[in-house]
Amino acid sequence: MHQLTGTIVFALALLFLNVTNGLRYAVDSSALVSVDIYRKAKGQGFKKAIIRGYQEACSKGGQVDPMFVKSYSNARAAGYTDIDMYWFPCSGANNNCKSFDTQLSEIASVFQANSMEIGRIWVDIEWDTRYCNNWNYGAANNLVVARELIKAIQVSGFKYGIYSSPGEWANIFGSRGVVLDNTAPLWFATFNNVETLTLTTPFGGWTSAIGHQYIDKSASGLFDLNVFED
Secondary structure, three states: OOOOOOHHHHHHHHHHOOOOOOEEEEEEEOOOOOHHHHHHHHHOOEEEEEEEEEEOOHHHOOEEOOOHHHHHHHHHHOOOOEEEEEEOOOOOOOOOOOOHHHHHHHHHHHHHHOOOOOOOEEEEOOOOOOOOOOOOOOHHHHHHHHHHHHHHHHHHOOOEEEEEOHHHHHHHHOOOOOOOOOOOOEEEEOOOOOOOOOOOOOEOOEOOOOEEEEEOOOOOOOOEEEEEEO
């Protein structure tokens, strides 16, 4: 998941936030974000925050993001009450990944230890060919492993959804038409600067979505910008 957005994007966003249009604006981040930056984002109309809570960290088999607890605390201090997290699971044939059950157990432990109130866990399904070379089992086996992942989060009892994009889906599973779990809510990425939930390119069996990551551009490198159902 890309790590962008700052003053330039905030300024652009102000042009659009004058019209409420029934959507909830959200920021997401994989970096440490200060109270002041969160407060500024909230003041400019971004009412939802999504924080990377777990990173693939393939050399360690996956780990809770070291910045997660602090970023969460900062978001709460800035007045955010609608907070989700995303899970970038460790996967890959050449990586000694912890089981999905273990990765989720680590997430549950950090929630409990820090009394965190998280609305939904977003399962981040994207291909990382630069660092960890995840999802490299081949298209058919990628689907087998992804089904194991979905089963694990279903058993965990967490409220979840899936984050991906049409291109990532086709790269991982061999076709946009492959269905993994289209009963789960979808948050999709299409960087078109269009603040709607319209899924122009359906994939994974979804024909609609509840979230859209629409901007991946900034000066600070702290946020992406999104719209969600309100």
